[in-house]
Amino acid sequence: MTAGLSRLFLDHFFRSSLVAEVNDRLVGFLVGFLSPSQPTVAYIHYVAVDPDFRAKGLARELYTRFFDLARADARTVVQAITSPQNHRSIAFHTSMGFTVSAPYENHDGPGTTRVRFDRTL
Ligand SMILES: CC(C)(COP(=O)(O)OP(=O)(O)OC[C@H]1O[C@@H](n2cnc3c(N)ncnc32)[C@H](O)[C@@H]1OP(=O)(O)O)[C@@H](O)C(=O)NCCC(=O)NCCS
Incomplete structure:
Protein backbone atom coordinates (compact mmCIF):
# COMPACT_ATOMS: atom_id res chain seq x y z
CA MET A 1 0.00 0.00 0.00
CA THR A 2 2.86 2.38 0.77
CA ALA A 3 3.82 2.45 -2.92
CA GLY A 4 0.66 4.38 -3.75
CA LEU A 5 0.50 6.40 -0.57
CA SER A 6 3.58 8.51 -0.16
CA ARG A 7 3.93 10.75 2.86
CA LEU A 8 3.10 13.91 0.93
CA PHE A 9 -0.57 12.89 0.94
CA LEU A 10 -0.56 12.76 4.74
CA ASP A 11 1.43 15.96 5.17
CA HIS A 12 -0.49 18.08 2.68
CA PHE A 13 -4.02 16.63 2.47
CA PHE A 14 -4.87 15.75 6.06
CA ARG A 15 -7.51 18.48 6.26
CA SER A 16 -9.57 16.74 3.59
CA SER A 17 -8.76 13.20 4.71
CA LEU A 18 -10.35 11.02 7.38
CA VAL A 19 -9.36 8.28 9.79
CA ALA A 20 -11.60 5.85 11.66
CA GLU A 21 -10.47 4.61 15.06
CA VAL A 22 -11.86 2.09 17.53
CA ASN A 23 -10.31 2.24 21.00
CA ASP A 24 -7.32 4.18 19.61
CA ARG A 25 -6.77 1.55 16.91
CA LEU A 26 -6.69 2.75 13.32
CA VAL A 27 -9.32 0.70 11.47
CA GLY A 28 -9.85 2.70 8.30
CA PHE A 29 -8.86 5.81 6.40
CA LEU A 30 -9.72 7.89 3.36
CA VAL A 31 -7.14 10.12 1.70
CA GLY A 32 -8.81 12.69 -0.50
CA PHE A 33 -8.50 16.27 -1.62
CA LEU A 34 -10.31 19.14 -3.27
CA SER A 35 -8.61 19.52 -6.64
CA PRO A 36 -6.65 22.78 -6.67
CA SER A 37 -6.71 22.82 -10.48
CA GLN A 38 -10.23 21.60 -11.25
CA PRO A 39 -12.60 23.67 -9.10
CA THR A 40 -15.61 21.34 -9.51
CA VAL A 41 -13.71 18.14 -8.69
CA ALA A 42 -12.97 16.33 -5.43
CA TYR A 43 -10.67 13.33 -5.66
CA VAL A 77 -18.15 15.59 -8.86
CA VAL A 78 -16.03 13.04 -7.01
CA GLN A 79 -13.50 10.95 -8.89
CA ALA A 80 -11.25 8.00 -8.08
CA ILE A 81 -9.39 5.29 -9.99
CA THR A 82 -8.39 1.69 -9.45
CA SER A 83 -6.97 -1.24 -11.37
CA PRO A 84 -9.45 -3.39 -13.33
CA GLN A 85 -8.42 -6.38 -11.17
CA ASN A 86 -9.63 -4.72 -7.97
CA HIS A 87 -13.11 -6.21 -8.09
CA ARG A 88 -13.77 -5.37 -4.44
CA SER A 89 -13.11 -1.70 -5.08
CA ILE A 90 -15.26 -1.74 -8.22
CA ALA A 91 -18.14 -3.38 -6.29
CA PHE A 92 -17.79 -0.88 -3.47
CA HIS A 93 -17.72 2.18 -5.74
CA THR A 94 -20.70 0.86 -7.75
CA SER A 95 -22.63 0.50 -4.48
CA MET A 96 -21.68 4.07 -3.65
CA GLY A 97 -23.26 5.36 -6.88
CA PHE A 98 -20.12 5.83 -8.98
CA THR A 99 -20.04 5.11 -12.69
CA VAL A 100 -17.19 2.85 -13.80
CA SER A 101 -15.32 3.61 -17.02
CA ALA A 102 -14.01 1.03 -19.44
CA PRO A 103 -10.39 0.08 -18.66
CA TYR A 104 -7.89 2.41 -20.28
CA GLU A 105 -4.17 1.85 -20.69
CA ASN A 106 -1.02 3.69 -19.66
CA HIS A 107 -2.62 5.84 -16.96
CA ASP A 108 0.64 6.15 -15.03
CA GLY A 109 2.92 5.00 -17.82
CA PRO A 110 3.29 1.71 -19.68
CA GLY A 111 1.51 -1.28 -18.15
CA THR A 112 -0.76 0.69 -15.82
CA THR A 113 -4.32 -0.01 -16.90
CA ARG A 114 -6.98 1.68 -14.77
CA VAL A 115 -10.71 2.23 -14.51
CA ARG A 116 -12.10 5.58 -13.43
CA PHE A 117 -14.97 6.18 -11.03
CA ASP A 118 -17.15 9.29 -11.27
CA ARG A 119 -20.00 10.33 -9.02
CA THR A 120 -22.04 13.50 -9.24
CA LEU A 121 -22.71 15.18 -5.90
C1 LIG B 1 -13.14 -1.45 -0.63
C2 LIG B 1 -13.20 -1.31 0.92
C3 LIG B 1 -12.63 0.05 1.30
C4 LIG B 1 -14.69 -1.41 1.36
O1 LIG B 1 -14.75 -1.15 2.77
P1 LIG B 1 -15.98 -1.63 3.69
O2 LIG B 1 -15.97 -0.85 4.94
O3 LIG B 1 -15.97 -3.10 3.80
O4 LIG B 1 -17.24 -1.22 2.78
P2 LIG B 1 -18.73 -0.92 3.34
O5 LIG B 1 -19.06 -1.95 4.39
O6 LIG B 1 -18.85 0.51 3.75
O7 LIG B 1 -19.61 -1.21 2.06
C5 LIG B 1 -20.31 -0.17 1.38
C6 LIG B 1 -21.02 -0.78 0.20
O8 LIG B 1 -20.08 -1.38 -0.71
C7 LIG B 1 -20.39 -2.76 -0.92
N1 LIG B 1 -19.17 -3.56 -0.88
C8 LIG B 1 -18.09 -3.35 -0.11
N2 LIG B 1 -17.18 -4.33 -0.31
C9 LIG B 1 -17.74 -5.17 -1.24
C10 LIG B 1 -17.31 -6.38 -1.83
N3 LIG B 1 -16.12 -6.93 -1.53
N4 LIG B 1 -18.13 -6.98 -2.72
C11 LIG B 1 -19.32 -6.44 -3.04
N5 LIG B 1 -19.80 -5.29 -2.49
C12 LIG B 1 -19.01 -4.67 -1.60
C13 LIG B 1 -21.25 -3.15 0.26
O9 LIG B 1 -22.14 -4.20 -0.08
C14 LIG B 1 -21.98 -1.90 0.62
O10 LIG B 1 -23.13 -1.73 -0.18
P3 LIG B 1 -24.57 -1.47 0.50
O11 LIG B 1 -24.36 -0.37 1.52
O12 LIG B 1 -25.42 -1.07 -0.66
O13 LIG B 1 -24.94 -2.76 1.14
C15 LIG B 1 -12.41 -2.46 1.62
O14 LIG B 1 -12.79 -3.70 1.08
C16 LIG B 1 -10.88 -2.34 1.52
O15 LIG B 1 -10.23 -1.74 2.38
N6 LIG B 1 -10.27 -2.93 0.47
C17 LIG B 1 -8.80 -2.91 0.30
C18 LIG B 1 -8.27 -1.56 -0.11
C19 LIG B 1 -8.82 -1.14 -1.47
O16 LIG B 1 -8.91 -1.94 -2.40
N7 LIG B 1 -9.18 0.14 -1.56
C20 LIG B 1 -9.71 0.72 -2.78
C21 LIG B 1 -8.58 1.24 -3.61
S1 LIG B 1 -9.23 2.22 -4.95
Missing part, protein backbone atom coordinates in the same frame (compact mmCIF):
# COMPACT_ATOMS: atom_id res chain seq x y z
CA ILE A 44 -10.34 10.25 -3.48
CA HIS A 45 -6.83 8.92 -3.70
CA TYR A 46 -7.08 5.99 -1.34
CA VAL A 47 -9.54 4.27 0.98
CA ALA A 48 -8.90 1.21 3.07
CA VAL A 49 -10.61 -0.58 5.93
CA ASP A 50 -9.00 -3.12 8.27
CA PRO A 51 -10.14 -6.60 7.12
CA ASP A 52 -11.60 -7.22 10.60
CA PHE A 53 -13.86 -4.19 10.19
CA ARG A 54 -15.08 -4.64 6.62
CA ALA A 55 -18.70 -5.09 5.52
CA LYS A 56 -19.94 -2.94 8.42
CA GLY A 57 -20.53 0.28 6.48
CA LEU A 58 -17.28 1.94 7.54
CA ALA A 59 -16.05 2.90 4.06
CA ARG A 60 -19.57 4.11 3.23
CA GLU A 61 -19.41 6.39 6.29
CA LEU A 62 -15.98 7.73 5.30
CA TYR A 63 -17.22 8.44 1.76
CA THR A 64 -20.41 10.08 3.01
CA ARG A 65 -18.39 12.45 5.18
CA PHE A 66 -16.02 13.23 2.32
CA PHE A 67 -18.99 13.97 0.03
CA ASP A 68 -20.26 16.46 2.63
CA LEU A 69 -16.84 18.10 2.83
CA ALA A 70 -16.71 18.35 -0.98
CA ARG A 71 -20.24 19.77 -1.26
CA ALA A 72 -19.38 22.41 1.34
CA ASP A 73 -16.67 23.61 -1.07
CA ALA A 74 -19.09 23.63 -4.04
CA ARG A 75 -17.55 20.54 -5.65
CA THR A 76 -19.98 18.79 -8.00
Whole structure:
Protein backbone atom coordinates (compact mmCIF):
# COMPACT_ATOMS: atom_id res chain seq x y z
CA MET A 1 0.00 0.00 0.00
CA THR A 2 2.86 2.38 0.77
CA ALA A 3 3.82 2.45 -2.92
CA GLY A 4 0.66 4.38 -3.75
CA LEU A 5 0.50 6.40 -0.57
CA SER A 6 3.58 8.51 -0.16
CA ARG A 7 3.93 10.75 2.86
CA LEU A 8 3.10 13.91 0.93
CA PHE A 9 -0.57 12.89 0.94
CA LEU A 10 -0.56 12.76 4.74
CA ASP A 11 1.43 15.96 5.17
CA HIS A 12 -0.49 18.08 2.68
CA PHE A 13 -4.02 16.63 2.47
CA PHE A 14 -4.87 15.75 6.06
CA ARG A 15 -7.51 18.48 6.26
CA SER A 16 -9.57 16.74 3.59
CA SER A 17 -8.76 13.20 4.71
CA LEU A 18 -10.35 11.02 7.38
CA VAL A 19 -9.36 8.28 9.79
CA ALA A 20 -11.60 5.85 11.66
CA GLU A 21 -10.47 4.61 15.06
CA VAL A 22 -11.86 2.09 17.53
CA ASN A 23 -10.31 2.24 21.00
CA ASP A 24 -7.32 4.18 19.61
CA ARG A 25 -6.77 1.55 16.91
CA LEU A 26 -6.69 2.75 13.32
CA VAL A 27 -9.32 0.70 11.47
CA GLY A 28 -9.85 2.70 8.30
CA PHE A 29 -8.86 5.81 6.40
CA LEU A 30 -9.72 7.89 3.36
CA VAL A 31 -7.14 10.12 1.70
CA GLY A 32 -8.81 12.69 -0.50
CA PHE A 33 -8.50 16.27 -1.62
CA LEU A 34 -10.31 19.14 -3.27
CA SER A 35 -8.61 19.52 -6.64
CA PRO A 36 -6.65 22.78 -6.67
CA SER A 37 -6.71 22.82 -10.48
CA GLN A 38 -10.23 21.60 -11.25
CA PRO A 39 -12.60 23.67 -9.10
CA THR A 40 -15.61 21.34 -9.51
CA VAL A 41 -13.71 18.14 -8.69
CA ALA A 42 -12.97 16.33 -5.43
CA TYR A 43 -10.67 13.33 -5.66
CA ILE A 44 -10.34 10.25 -3.48
CA HIS A 45 -6.83 8.92 -3.70
CA TYR A 46 -7.08 5.99 -1.34
CA VAL A 47 -9.54 4.27 0.98
CA ALA A 48 -8.90 1.21 3.07
CA VAL A 49 -10.61 -0.58 5.93
CA ASP A 50 -9.00 -3.12 8.27
CA PRO A 51 -10.14 -6.60 7.12
CA ASP A 52 -11.60 -7.22 10.60
CA PHE A 53 -13.86 -4.19 10.19
CA ARG A 54 -15.08 -4.64 6.62
CA ALA A 55 -18.70 -5.09 5.52
CA LYS A 56 -19.94 -2.94 8.42
CA GLY A 57 -20.53 0.28 6.48
CA LEU A 58 -17.28 1.94 7.54
CA ALA A 59 -16.05 2.90 4.06
CA ARG A 60 -19.57 4.11 3.23
CA GLU A 61 -19.41 6.39 6.29
CA LEU A 62 -15.98 7.73 5.30
CA TYR A 63 -17.22 8.44 1.76
CA THR A 64 -20.41 10.08 3.01
CA ARG A 65 -18.39 12.45 5.18
CA PHE A 66 -16.02 13.23 2.32
CA PHE A 67 -18.99 13.97 0.03
CA ASP A 68 -20.26 16.46 2.63
CA LEU A 69 -16.84 18.10 2.83
CA ALA A 70 -16.71 18.35 -0.98
CA ARG A 71 -20.24 19.77 -1.26
CA ALA A 72 -19.38 22.41 1.34
CA ASP A 73 -16.67 23.61 -1.07
CA ALA A 74 -19.09 23.63 -4.04
CA ARG A 75 -17.55 20.54 -5.65
CA THR A 76 -19.98 18.79 -8.00
CA VAL A 77 -18.15 15.59 -8.86
CA VAL A 78 -16.03 13.04 -7.01
CA GLN A 79 -13.50 10.95 -8.89
CA ALA A 80 -11.25 8.00 -8.08
CA ILE A 81 -9.39 5.29 -9.99
CA THR A 82 -8.39 1.69 -9.45
CA SER A 83 -6.97 -1.24 -11.37
CA PRO A 84 -9.45 -3.39 -13.33
CA GLN A 85 -8.42 -6.38 -11.17
CA ASN A 86 -9.63 -4.72 -7.97
CA HIS A 87 -13.11 -6.21 -8.09
CA ARG A 88 -13.77 -5.37 -4.44
CA SER A 89 -13.11 -1.70 -5.08
CA ILE A 90 -15.26 -1.74 -8.22
CA ALA A 91 -18.14 -3.38 -6.29
CA PHE A 92 -17.79 -0.88 -3.47
CA HIS A 93 -17.72 2.18 -5.74
CA THR A 94 -20.70 0.86 -7.75
CA SER A 95 -22.63 0.50 -4.48
CA MET A 96 -21.68 4.07 -3.65
CA GLY A 97 -23.26 5.36 -6.88
CA PHE A 98 -20.12 5.83 -8.98
CA THR A 99 -20.04 5.11 -12.69
CA VAL A 100 -17.19 2.85 -13.80
CA SER A 101 -15.32 3.61 -17.02
CA ALA A 102 -14.01 1.03 -19.44
CA PRO A 103 -10.39 0.08 -18.66
CA TYR A 104 -7.89 2.41 -20.28
CA GLU A 105 -4.17 1.85 -20.69
CA ASN A 106 -1.02 3.69 -19.66
CA HIS A 107 -2.62 5.84 -16.96
CA ASP A 108 0.64 6.15 -15.03
CA GLY A 109 2.92 5.00 -17.82
CA PRO A 110 3.29 1.71 -19.68
CA GLY A 111 1.51 -1.28 -18.15
CA THR A 112 -0.76 0.69 -15.82
CA THR A 113 -4.32 -0.01 -16.90
CA ARG A 114 -6.98 1.68 -14.77
CA VAL A 115 -10.71 2.23 -14.51
CA ARG A 116 -12.10 5.58 -13.43
CA PHE A 117 -14.97 6.18 -11.03
CA ASP A 118 -17.15 9.29 -11.27
CA ARG A 119 -20.00 10.33 -9.02
CA THR A 120 -22.04 13.50 -9.24
CA LEU A 121 -22.71 15.18 -5.90
C1 LIG B 1 -13.14 -1.45 -0.63
C2 LIG B 1 -13.20 -1.31 0.92
C3 LIG B 1 -12.63 0.05 1.30
C4 LIG B 1 -14.69 -1.41 1.36
O1 LIG B 1 -14.75 -1.15 2.77
P1 LIG B 1 -15.98 -1.63 3.69
O2 LIG B 1 -15.97 -0.85 4.94
O3 LIG B 1 -15.97 -3.10 3.80
O4 LIG B 1 -17.24 -1.22 2.78
P2 LIG B 1 -18.73 -0.92 3.34
O5 LIG B 1 -19.06 -1.95 4.39
O6 LIG B 1 -18.85 0.51 3.75
O7 LIG B 1 -19.61 -1.21 2.06
C5 LIG B 1 -20.31 -0.17 1.38
C6 LIG B 1 -21.02 -0.78 0.20
O8 LIG B 1 -20.08 -1.38 -0.71
C7 LIG B 1 -20.39 -2.76 -0.92
N1 LIG B 1 -19.17 -3.56 -0.88
C8 LIG B 1 -18.09 -3.35 -0.11
N2 LIG B 1 -17.18 -4.33 -0.31
C9 LIG B 1 -17.74 -5.17 -1.24
C10 LIG B 1 -17.31 -6.38 -1.83
N3 LIG B 1 -16.12 -6.93 -1.53
N4 LIG B 1 -18.13 -6.98 -2.72
C11 LIG B 1 -19.32 -6.44 -3.04
N5 LIG B 1 -19.80 -5.29 -2.49
C12 LIG B 1 -19.01 -4.67 -1.60
C13 LIG B 1 -21.25 -3.15 0.26
O9 LIG B 1 -22.14 -4.20 -0.08
C14 LIG B 1 -21.98 -1.90 0.62
O10 LIG B 1 -23.13 -1.73 -0.18
P3 LIG B 1 -24.57 -1.47 0.50
O11 LIG B 1 -24.36 -0.37 1.52
O12 LIG B 1 -25.42 -1.07 -0.66
O13 LIG B 1 -24.94 -2.76 1.14
C15 LIG B 1 -12.41 -2.46 1.62
O14 LIG B 1 -12.79 -3.70 1.08
C16 LIG B 1 -10.88 -2.34 1.52
O15 LIG B 1 -10.23 -1.74 2.38
N6 LIG B 1 -10.27 -2.93 0.47
C17 LIG B 1 -8.80 -2.91 0.30
C18 LIG B 1 -8.27 -1.56 -0.11
C19 LIG B 1 -8.82 -1.14 -1.47
O16 LIG B 1 -8.91 -1.94 -2.40
N7 LIG B 1 -9.18 0.14 -1.56
C20 LIG B 1 -9.71 0.72 -2.78
C21 LIG B 1 -8.58 1.24 -3.61
S1 LIG B 1 -9.23 2.22 -4.95
